[in-house]
Amino acid sequence: MIWSNLEYVTLRLIRRFLFPGALADRLGGLVPYWRVNQGRLNPALIVDAYARLLRLGGIDLSDGREFRAVELGSGAANGTGYEWTGRFGGAWTGVEPFAPFDPRLDAKLLQRARLRSPHASFENVRRVKTLSELTDSCADCIVSNSVLEHVADPLSLFQECGRILAPNGIMVHRVDYRDHFFKYPFQFLTFPKAIWDNLLNPGDLPRLRLDDHLRALAQSGFHTDVLERETDIPNFTAVAPFLAPEFAGRDPDMLAVTLAALFCRKAPQLPH
Numbered sequence: 001m002i003w004s005n006l007e008y009v010t011l012r013l014i015r016r017f018l019f020p021g022a023l024a025d026r027l028g029g030l031v032p033y034w035r036v037n038q039g040r041l042n043p044a045l046i047v048d049a050y051a052r053l054l055r056l057g058g059i060d061l062s063d064g065r066e067f068r069a070v071e072l073g074s075g076a077a078n079g080t081g082y083e084w085t086g087r088f089g090g091a092w093t094g095v096e097p098f099a100p101f102d103p104r105l106d107a108k109l110l111q112r113a114r115l116r117s118p119h120a121s122f123e124n125v126r127r128v129k130t131l132s133e134l135t136d137s138c139a140d141c142i143v144s145n146s147v148l149e150h151v152a153d154p155l156s157l158f159q160e161c162g163r164i165l166a167p168n169g170i171m172v173h174r175v176d177y178r179d180h181f182f183k184y185p186f187q188f189l190t191f192p193k194a195i196w197d198n199l200l201n202p203g204d205l206p207r208l209r210l211d212d213h214l215r216a217l218a219q220s221g222f223h224t225d226v227l228e229r230e231t232d233i234p235n236f237t238a239v240a241p242f243l244a245p246e247f248a249g250r251d252p253d254m255l256a257v258t259l260a261a262l263f264c265r266k267a268p269q270l271p272h
Contacts, residue, residue, distance in 0.1 A: 008187045012200040043079030043109060044116070046145045047087065053172045054141070056227050057263040066090040070139040070164065073147035074127060076102040079109030081125035086117030091124035093139075095131055131160045139164050142171040149175055150204040154213055158220035162266060171222070171264040177209060178258045185235050185258055190242045211254040213262065221267050228261040
């Protein structure tokens, strides 16, 4: 544990102070155990996953309906939107408050999508910075890929999602609960909040777990099914004796979750 902490803390300090924000995605290959955002490399794989999970939830994107999709945390380009509309039509809006738009990457991803879907129209792809720019009930489907683990206030986010979601709309969220230095998936749970927040947190890892998200979704009026869930018991067991006080008394089955896919619908309104 001493050696792993030494290596881990060193890498965390490098990540926080030398590779801030979007620079980590551009130069992430220089940081050991860091992975570049999949949306920059191959957004088609993200759309594959969205379509598969929606089918598990009973939604077939290929049935001819024109879905209005909103993706949270769409990244520096609209690649997922081009892939989505190229395959399924409809409209796609990316919401990206942090990553600056990269027109060169965007043009590259659009060209790839055009080669795969030569007869598709991509005019219904757009992006905004915040959900507040979108009108009530404007979305049939809200999706995200490795985004929720970066949101410090999920309750406010889900409440805003409920506002823009149509009455019969759904959400699918793929969440990566691992520490994003993937060699050490649970190491960040061993540091007290003050040390994590003030020294090691790169700014976008609030360390929320699956039960935190399920609670916030329920409070926001959503019924949620966990379609997929993966755990890493050996790695969690190794750090369990060293958990920080804020995690030490919590459900280990929730703390050990590494990946989850959440399928959400608005809960029925009870009559007054």
